[in-house]
Structure formats: C-alpha cells, structure tokens
Amino acid sequence: MINLKKFLFDTLRGRLILSVALIHAIMMTLFIVDLTARQRAMLLDNQSDAAIAMSQSLATSAAGWIAADDLSGLQELADAQRRYPEMSFVIFTDDLGHVLASADKSKVGLYLLDLPETPHLTVLSRSAALVDVAAPAMLDNRHVGWVRVGLEQKAAAQKLSQITLTGILYALLAIAIGSLIAWRMGSRITKRLYAVQDTIGEVKKGVQSARANVTGNDEAASIAYEFNSMLDALAERDANLSASEERYRMVFENSPVPIWEEDFSGVKAIFDSLREEGVTDIETYFSQHPEVVQRCAEAAKVVDINIASVALHAAENKEQLLAGLVTTFTPESFDVFQHELICLWNGAMEMKTDAVVKTLAGERRNVTVYFSICPGYESTLAKALVSLIDITERKRYEAEREAIITVSNALRKATTRNEIFTVILDQFISLFDADGAMLTLPHATLEDVVIEMGRGIIGEKFNGLHIPPGKGMSRWVIENRKPYLNNAAHLDPLFYYQEILGDSHCAAAVPLIAREKSIGAVWIVRKKEIKSGEMRLFSAIADIAANAIHRVMLHEQTEQQLHHLIALHQIDLAITANLELNITLGVVLRSVKDELNVDAASILLLDSITNALSYIAGIGFRTRTIESARISLNDKYAGRAAMEYCTVSCPDLSAESESFNRPDLLAEEQFMAYYAAPLIVKGQVKGVLEVFHRKPFKSDADWLAYLETLATQTAIAIESMSLFENLQRSHLELMQAYDATIEGWSRALDLRDKETEGHTRRVTEMAVQLGEKVGMSSQEVLNLRRGALLHDIGKMGIPDAILHKPDTLSPEEWIVMRRHPAYSYEMLSQIKYLKDAVIVPYCHHERWDGSGYPRGLKGEEIPLSARVFAIVDVFDALTSNRPYRSAISHKEAYRYIQEQAGIQFDPEIVKIFLEGRL
16 A cells, blocks of 8 residues: 555656546536536426426416315315326415415315415525416406415436446546546556656766657657756766866965865864753853864864965965964954854854954054855855955054054144144053153254154153263254164163163154254154054154144244244334333333243333443342443443444353353342343433343344334333423423413502402412312313413403492493403403313303303302302402402301302302301
8 A cells, every 4th residue: 555655646657547547536526516417407397397387377277166166176175186196286375365276185174375466476485496386366367365385306416326336437437547547548658757757867877978868749759958068067077077176276285376276074063062952042152161172173174375465464384374373363353253153153154354463573464354165065064165355554554644644633633732742652662562651852043953752651751851962862853854773772872861871772863854854853762663664653753743733833933922022012002002101111121021931021221321321120130230220332242332323142150150240140140141232212322221140141143123112112201201300390280370370460450450460369279169069070160260360361351440439330331341251251261271261250250140240150060160269259259348348257258158149159169168158
C-alpha cells in the first residue's frame, strides 16, 4: 500500500494516471448528475400534466353533483379514483372549501383553508414526491365547488434510481479505461524523461561529459536539449570560474587597497550556542561578558592578506604581519570588531566604519573599514572580506581644518590683546601637545625682543623676559621671516634662556606675518620630537594669529588715537571754558601723564625779565623738590628746548646724570628717562613741558609727535589764560569807569535840583538792601543800583520852571512832568551797557493797581526791580523836605506805605520792606 501511494504521488507516471482517472471521474459524475436532473424534471412535468388533466376531468364530472348536492354520487366518484396506483388523494368541496366527498372519508365535513381565493386552476404543490392540484368546478360559468387531486411519483422514482445506477457503472468503466490509457501514455513519456534523469545521475557521480540522448520534437526531447545545453554552459562557467578565481587572486594580491580574507564560521558557532542559551540582546551581553568578544576574536581566522595590507602595517612580508598581527590592534580597532559582531548577530552582512590600527613599529594609522560577508556564505559566515582604506592624511587635513576653525572662532570672540595672546598660545599647546608656547614681539621703544606672553608649564617661565639685540633666535625668525625647528634647542648656542627649557629640548618657531610685514614670532616647546610635517599646521595657524594680532594692534592704535583726540578735546574745553590757569594746567598734565604713559610731568614758565624757567605746575612727583626748580636757559635739557625751539630727549638719565643739573630730583624721584618740549605760541617761547619716567624709555615718532602736540596745547592754554586775565582786568576797569560815569551823572542831577540833593544816594543804598532781601541775584542787584542812580535822569528834559516850581504843579505841568520816565528810556535804551538798568528809570512810577505812568502796567507786569525801587523812592520822598511840602516822620511814612500795599505797591515787597524797617 505504501509503495502504491509513493508510486501515485511521488512519480510522474503515477501522478499522470491519477490525474487522468480523476478527470474521468469528475466528467462522468457531472454527466450522471445532469442526466438525472433532466429525467427528474421530465417525469415531474408528465406527472403535473396528468394531475392537471385528472383534476379538470373530475371538476367537469363533479360540477353537476355538487350543484345538485348529490353527496353520494360525489363519494362514489371519489372512491372510483382508488384504482389509480399513483393517486394519493381526491377531495370534492363546495365553493367555500367544505369537504363534501373524499377518498379518505375521515376528511368529509372538514374545511380546506389553502384553496385559491379566485376560481382558477392552481398547482398547490409540485415535487418529486407529490403533485397537488386544485381545479374549480364550474356549471354554467358559475363556481359551485373545488376538486383537489394529489398524485405520487413512485414509478418515476424507480426509473430515476435505475438511470443513476447505470450512470455510475458507466463512469467507473470510463475511469478504468482512462487510467489504462494514461498508464500506457505515461510509460512512453516518462521513459524519455527517465533517460534525462539517468544523465543527471551520471553528472552527480562526476561524469561531467554525460549528456541525455533523447531525440524528437516533443517536450522530453526539448527538456533533454535544454539540460544538455545547461551542462555545456556549466562546463564553460566552471572554466570561466577557474579563470575568474585566478583573476580574483591576482586582483586580491595586487589591489592597492589593503584586503583581509577572514573565516567567521567559528564566530557563527559561538552565535548559535548563545542563541540556544536564550541570548537576544547581544550588545548588552557583550558589555557584561567581554571575554566572549575575546573568544570571537580568537575564533575569527585570517585566511589571507594582500600585499597592500603588508605595506599598510609596514611589514616586510605576509608571514611577518600574520605573526605580529596582535600588535596592529588598538582599542579603537577592538571596538570596531565588537561592532562587526553586533552587526552579524543582527543579520547585517555589510558594515562600514572608521578605526585606528598600528603598524608593526607602533605608528597609528586612521582607516575606513569595509566589512562584508561574501555572497553564498551568509549562512556559514565562512568567507568575509575586510578592506582598509588609509585615511590618515585625510584625518590629518580634517584635524588641521578643525584646528584652524577652532582657532579662528576663538580669535573672533577675543577683543583685547591679552585675550588673543591667551587663545593663540593655549591652542598651540593643545594642538601640539606642547609643554609651553610663547609669543615674542619687537619692543615698541627699545631694540629688544620681548616675550609678551608665555603659557604652559615651561612657557610661563619665559613670560615678560627681554631678549637683548643680537641675541636669541626670535629676532632672526622675525627679520628673515623663516621658521625655526630644533629638537635639541638646549645645545643651540643662539637659543637664549636655554636653562629655562628643562627637559623640553624640542623647540620650533614661525614668524607672524600680517600684510607682508613680520610683526613677531610664536614658539612651542615640548619633550617629544617636533616633526617637520607639523610645521605646516604651525605656520597656517600662525598666519591666522598674525592677522588677529595685527587687527587688535590696529584697534589699540585706533583707541589710542581716539583717547589722544579726547584728551585734546578736554584740554580745548578747559581752555575755552575760561577756567583758572591752575585748573586748566591740571587737565593738561593729567592728559600728558595718561596719554604718554609716563610717571610724571611738569610745566616750566619763562620769565622774560630774568630769562629763567620756573616751575608752575606738575603731576606724578613723590616729593616737592620739583617746585623749587629755577632753570637757566643755558641748561642742557630744558634750557636747550626753550632756546632752540626743539624737543630734547634723554632715554637713559643714568648715563647722563652728571650733565643733568638737578641731581636731587633724580636721587629722590629715581627718574631714568626725560623729555622736554618747548611751549611755543605765535613764534614765542612761553616755557617748557617736561616728562619723566622711572624706567628706561625709548620713544617712537608717534609718541614724540603727540608730546609736541600736547606741548602746543599747553602753550595755547597758558596764552589763553594770560589773554583772559588781561581781558578780565580790562573789563573790570571799564566797568569801574562806567559806574564812575553813572555816579557822576547822578551827582550832576543832584546839583541841578538842590531840593533833592542826596536823594539819589539814599534811595540807591535802600534799593540795594531791599533787592537783596527780596532775593534778587547779584547781577539783578547791580542793575537795580545802576537804575537807581539814574532813576531821575529823564528830568534833564523837564524845563527848570516846572522842575523848580515851589508850588503845586498845574495839570498841564503834570503832563510835562510825567514825561520824564519816557525821556529816561529814550536817553538810556541805546546804551547796551545799561539795557537791563533802564527798567528802573522807565517803570518806577507804575502802580500795582495799573493807575501809574507812563504805560499803566499792572501787578507783576511791572518789572521786579521797578517794584522794589518804587517803595524806597516814595519812602525817601515822604521823609524829605520839598519846596511844596514838609517832610513827614518815618512812622507816618511806614503807615502810608502799608496803606498803599496792593494799590500803589507790590504787597509782598511791602511786607519785606516793613519787616526790615529800612
């Protein structure tokens, strides 16, 4: 049974026989089913026709009996139908469905409820078991009742069973015949296919020349032809594969890219065991079990390496490299191997990453690792290719680029010289792993080279040191604009301060060149050898640093010039503000000291009578010795500056101490540098500006130019103060002359009017006192005094007859008399000196209530000085004898003034006047 099943289902011949038999069975089954259905439908139609015909015949016969209500006749007719073997039932009813007669007498008297509602022939049921028909009984077109007939299909069912059985027999016969035909056809077809199968067996045994010998045009022959062609192609492919393998070996060996062929099947075995143990997260597992990574490393076998790999690791041959393979690994490469393992675990067959390896000599090389499992070995991992691209140079360029970007960004944020120096030197220490870095610049005033800043353990020892002219390598680097490299600088006799180097014997320097000008040099020192390849990055960053240093120097120069301008502006403001000479000279001296960055400064004035220079002002001195200075024009320094109209300099007083005529000053102040500039205005020397410094100081052209500029400003300040003092003196004399003239006018008025003699002097004194109590300023009081002296000057325009009339004036005479304020204004308003004093003569007869003259001003419309003077003028007039009346007492005059408050006088001023009782 098992062999039969295997034959039918596992062989081509068996599957063919089984397929043909199955197809025949399906076809015959469909045929029998269709035939049976057709016969059943035909028998059912015949039975239905018979039932309809019988029901119609019985309806015609029974219509008369139903109408005659002949139940016995109907019953006989029903009983007569029993002779039909297929008759199931016959029922006669009236038109309402009441059973009148039936072959089954038990139904007589019942009602049929499923009869049609209208009288027409109706098939109530039609099936293979029963056909049920109801026919109306009609008499003279009148519905009198129903006839219901049911026929069974016993004979039809027997015929149908016979037909089905016959069909099955025919189907089985057809399946047997078809299977036999399939057997015979399959034997012929599979025989040719088995010939191909036999050829396959020969090929499996290694007979590469075996071919299927099947001819013809059928499919088997076509299969045999294709199979033979495939064998020919495979043979050719094997030949090509051998050639390709040979080429692969040549490419592998001669590729410029280092390639390793590795076998990871041992790693695969470790992976399988780990999976069986239930490990799922390999990355976490490796972190917890680093020894497993080591096991994998030992299990991964290096099958072969090419010549480029030998060169990459600086080995002499493959054997040497393979023997020392462990020495080429670095912690980074071990991390990359662990990453490879994780990728393989997760199913990745390819990987790319960067790593670091070492040559056999220990030199680190940056590489890009390309790892891939060869096609066809994905399941075993038995063949993997690892290629290494040497990117050491690229990494170096990237590092240099990052270094340059880092330095550039850091320098961009730095704003001061010290910040930039710090950034530059710290970056050099970091980039070159140096023990120290120094920046040297030529001294601005001396010929030395100064180490402006040193950073790092060694560099800080050099900070602030001076390298004398002709010494050291910094001057050579700066002047020749060439780099310096010496890994044994402690043996170089030209290297200055060798003793500070300690163990850091390797030194290198590059010039700082900005805008084609060498402005300084930068150094690095360290214990490890400085290679010539590092000098390129050193020079590149030095160029950036030079531009930054040059930028900040220009910025400092600009700020210095701005400070100079501000200082000059402050001196100009001091001069134009007409301050006192000592204040102005103090501003000048502070600017000299701060802007020239010196310790002390003094100003000597030239006495044109004695021809000697005398001290007038100074700043920055520790003692007062300078104040007693009196220097002859024959002096070698200050005297020479005054006589020859030139700036005299002495950068080192210690060398000129014998010729300097003020030894006490040098001893007490410890000055070491001295400069003197003449103070010249309009071609005349006014004195000398001296500056002192307590350290050696060598000036440059800009410094001397600014010293001379400050000397010029000092001379202008002195000249300006001198002119201002002369102007003030002249102005004071003129004011005194004006006031004397006014007083002369006042006395002339008193001489003209004998009756009022002394009135002007008295009211002037009283007005000044009252003005001060009211709170008037000194200038307002001065104008009040001048106005009081001239308050009646307008009376010079009044005729003597009216002015000296002993009796009371007539209305017409009063009109003339009241013109004297207007005359005063006309006489005095054209004199600019008296423009603020004319108010008193013009307005002192105005009244608080507006009834005064000449303009009828009211309240505070009247100027304050006129309101003050009006009170004292009336008070003195009341208390003085006049031709037309006698004087009243002071008490009565005070009462009158009180009564006129708010009428004639300003009430607030009256209050102050009465409180003072002037």
